[in-house]
Amino acid sequence: xxxxxxxxxxxxxxxxxxxxxxxxxxxxxxxxxxxxxxxxxxxxxxxxxxxxxxxxxxxxxxxxxxxxxxxxxxxxxxxxxxxxxxxxxxxxxxxxxxxxxxxxxxxxxxxxxxxxxxxxxxxxxxxxxxxxxxxxxxxxxxxxxxxxxxxxxxxxxxxxxxxxxxxxxxxxxxxxxxxxxxxxxxxxxxxxxxxxxxxxxxxxxxxxxxxxxxxxxxxxxxxxxxxxxxxxxxxxxxxxxxxxxxxxxxxxxxxxxxxxxxxxxxxxxxxxxxxxxxxxxxxxxxxxxxxxxxxxxxxxxxx
Numbered sequence: 418x419x420x421x422x423x424x425x426x427x428x429x430x431x432x433x434x435x436x437x438x439x440x441x442x443x444x445x446x447x448x449x450x451x452x453x454x455x456x457x458x459x460x461x462x463x464x465x466x467x468x469x470x471x472x473x474x475x476x477x478x479x480x481x482x483x484x485x486x487x488x489x490x491x492x493x494x495x496x497x498x499x500x501x502x503x504x505x506x507x508x509x510x511x512x513x514x515x516x517x518x519x520x521x522x523x524x525x526x527x528x529x530x531x532x533x534x535x536x537x538x539x540x541x542x543x544x545x546x547x548x549x550x551x552x553x554x555x556x557x558x559x560x561x562x563x564x565x566x567x568x569x570x571x572x573x574x575x576x577x578x579x580x581x582x583x584x585x586x587x588x589x590x591x592x593x594x595x596x597x598x599x600x601x602x603x604x605x606x607x608x609x610x611x612x613x614x615x616x617x618x619x620x621x622x623x624x625x626x627x628x629x630x631x632x633x634x635x636x637x638x639x640x641x642x643x644x645x646x647x648x649x650x651x652x653x654x655x656x657x658x659x660x661x662x663x664x665x666x667x668x669x670x671x672x673x674x675x676x677x678x679x680x681x682x683x684x685x686x687x688x689x690x691x692x693x694x695x696x697x698x699x700x701x702x703x704x705x706x707x708x709x710x711x712x713x714x715x716x717x718x719x720x
Contacts, residue, residue: 458503458625460495460618465504468496468715472506475711481704488512489698492708493617495691496716497628507618511588513608514695516615517671518554519678522623523575523582523593525551525644527566529637530574537565547640551669552649556597563596568603582619590619613671615678617693624667624682624691642667645682653679653702654692657709664713677701683713690716 472494476482484490491509528547531537543565546558563571575583575591583590585607595602595612602612626632627641645667648655653670663685671678680693692712694705 457629457631458622460503460505460622460625463495463503463505465496465506468494468504469506471715472508472712475708475715476508479704479707479711481708484696484698484704485509489696490701490704491617491695493621493691493693494712494716495621495625497625497690498688498717500629503625505621507621510618510621511616513589513592513606513611513614513616514678514697515611515673515676516613516678516695517673517676518556518559518597518613519620519669519671519680519695520591520593520613520615521550521554521559521597521671522620522645522669522680523571523591524559524563524566525641526580526582526623526633527571527574528562529633529641531566532640533634533637548644551644552647554650554670560596560598563593568594568596572604582623588618589614589616591615591623615693615695617680617695620680620693621691624680624693627667628682628684628689628691645669653677653705654681654694654709657706658683658713661710661713672702675699675701677705679705683716685717688717692716 472492476485481490485508488509491512491514493505493507493510496504525547528537532539543562546561549555550558550562571593574580575593583592589606589608592606592611592614594604594606605612606614627638630638632638632641646665648666648668650670654668655666658664658666665684666681668679668681670680675698677696678694682691683689692709694708696704698704
């Protein structure tokens with residue numbers, strides 16, 4: 418007689434399922450790079466050889482080749498004028514650097530996710546803090562928004578398959594592990610131990626998805642664009658593009674000691690591009706200002 422022949426059918430099925438589960442072992446979550454990735458702005462096939470050659474030549478013309486070879490300058494240029502065929506060029510694009518206040522865009526993302534999912538209730542104070550955190554890089558504002566979102570919850574958002582803005586198996590990415598204060602870091606990035614870090618490639622992906630309206634939701638994407646628009650600090654990319662007419666900038670920068678960072682989605686009519694740069698040099702702010710105008714010409718007119 419079969420062992421389970423005297424048992425009810427439902428119990429036999431339950432025992433079978435339990436046995437199969439036990440044999441299979443515990444469920445292990447694969448790294449983000451091995452799980453299903455977002456379908457928007459996955460740029461592995463977007464590298465454009467002509468654009469790359471032009472960017473490399475521009476770096477040589479500005480005398481910045483040595484800085485890139487030292488790892489003190491990282492750049493990503495993503496041209497989005499053809500929405501179906503993005504063109505990418507980058508130098509040290511997957512190298513993490515300290516990014517100062519630039520990763521406040523991660524806090525912005527966390528707030529947008531929280532409002533969309535309903536666990537963060539927006540009020541006038543929160544909305545004002547979000548705007549001032551981005552436009553004027555207000556540290557106290559950033560800390561209040563970060564507290565509302567939750568530091569560890571934000572890191573889960575950044576590493577989730579839906580966003581995948583940080584993956585240690587892919588060189589890292591966008592990281593926010595410390596308030597903008599004297600408080601200690603609550604979670605440093607596992608690759609370089611950075612408290613506020615980024616790669617230019619992952620920041621470019623952030624702006625790409627935002628440009629396409631595929632980051633969080635149409636409503637929250639509009640909120641984020643509104644915060645990033647009308648930059649309140651006139652330096653780096655903003656200063657470098659001051660003479661250019663008809664540009665619309667959505668931007669977040671960062672500065673701490675010798676670390677200088679800037680990032681922008683730039684639109685003109687039906688044309689658009691993303692420029693992200695991270696530097697580690699006392700002259701880094703000047704580098705970014707000098708890069709802005711010739712890269713703008715390259716992105717909007719083509720190599």
